[in-house]
Amino acid sequence: MQTDQPASSVPTQSEGDGNLSPRRQAWANAHLDDSTRDLLARDARVFLHQSLSTPCLNALAGSDGIHLEDLQGRRIMDFHGNSVHQVGHGHPRVLAAIREQLDVLPFCPRRYTNRPAVELAERLTELAPGDLDKVLFAPGGTSAIGMALKLARYATGRHKTVSMWDSFHGASLDAISIGGEALFRKDVGPLLPGTEHIPPPTRGRCHFNCSDAAHTGCTDYLDYVLGVQGDVAAVIAEPMRWTTVELPPPGYWRRVREICDRHGALLILDEIPSALGRTGKMFVCEHFDVVPDMLVIGKGLGGGVFPMAALIVRSDLDIAGDRALGHYTHEKSAVGCAAALATLDCLEEDGLMDNAASLGVLALKHLAEMAKRHPLIDDVRGLGLHLGIALSRNGEPAADAADAVLYHSLARNLSYKVGGGNVLTLSPPLTIDEDHLMAALDIVEEGIVEQEREA
Ligand SMILES: Cc1ncc(COP(=O)(O)O)c(C=O)c1O
Secondary structure (H helix, E strand, O other), X not given: OOOOOOOOOOOOOOOXXXXXXXXXXXXXXXXOOHHHHHHHHHHHHXXXXXXXXXXXXXXXXXXXXXXXXXXXXXXXXXXXXXXXXXXXXXXXXXXXXXXHHHHHOOOOOOOOOOHHHHHHHHHHHHHOOOOEEEEEEEOOHHHHHHHHHHHHHHHXXXXXXXXXXXXXXXXXXXXXXXXXXXXXXXXXXXXXXXXXXXXXXXXXOOOOOOOOOOOHHHHHHHHHHHHHHOOEEEEEEOOOEOOOOEOOOOOHHHHHHHHHHHHOOEEXXXXXXXXXXXXXXXXXXXXXXXXXXXXXXXXXXXXXXXXXXXEEEEHHHOOOXXXXXXXXXXXXXXXXXXXHHHHHHHHHHOOHHHHHHHHHHHHHHHHHHHHHHXXXXXXXXXXXXXXXXXXXXXXEEOHHHHHHHHHHHHHOOEEOEEEOOXXXXXXXXXXXXXXXXXXXXXXXXXXXXXXXXXX
């Protein structure tokens, strides 16, 4: 196992769990054989090191359904999946669509279109709420965010944006400018001008100490910022903060929508990790009674196989015909679009959104019971099959305990991510059944019990 990576001065406790925790080394010593260590060492020698991604935890040989399989044949329940795994890994229908399309049109040069691309665009506009009727594809979520930012500038003649501290919208320079995490923004030099930020309306812990359920202080501040600036092109945010599983206050997005409209700012919602059924609905904004001007999706759109993302906007925003928005080499991949069409079929025909909704309710009930039994659990929350367990000790976020529970789970072949330092985030494939889901929650509970015993 490679250990010579310099420790970053920025704690890796924002977007994901730390790769440099001492428990990581202990876990590797206990669980990895020589062949795996050798591959990890070769990986560390040849790849650039970066926070969150390196050093790698383990090496994979395969995946199917809800499982990853490592080189030693361990089958690991994947409750992380980088949010691409709504239909599970290697869904047969997705793979068949990809194979079929690969034989027919493996690449579509720009200037041409193809049947799967048009069908996917039509399908997404039918599914998207309200008047979101025009689409542009991109080979990744970050690129789609960049297209949204450019379109907002062209459409409004303004360049400023308002986004949220602590948010994540991708790792490119434009995306980290609107993002709000120090890990991505620190030491990198000048970011995009005009990228203003506001505090997120985190329930119970917001910057303005809002005491009302609607977080009026938070929305009033947005109103104030848009008012004093007077020239903001767009407000951009995740409809719910994904990494830490934070649901918005009731009525929040309706009020934001009204404020944006009053100040002539567009509303862009980033549903890259969250759309496509995980919450029990196709799009997260449908839970919160708001239709944005632009919706950005990605991640699982390519069925967990292909990099695919999409910007879906109101048709009257189709105003940049003589300028470049995306212009990406793989912008109309017939293979990616075939994967996406098959993914949408699986979501709809296999009842995966209903499964997410019903199992989500069950899991949240189970977690609420767990919270009663365990003082280490500060809060449990979730929507559909995206669940969060926040750990705290003496009123402080218990990052060390979260790290310990994670490695306890990994040792029992359950993988998930720790968000924000102390939130265990559980995001299984939507194909999961109740038995596997409950088995995973039992593993997490055992880890929590162990931590409480050791405290
Ligand atoms: C909310 C959000 N926006 C944007 C992105 C960037 O997507 P990608 O990594 O596919 O470029 C992510 C990725 O995790 C995300 O979670």
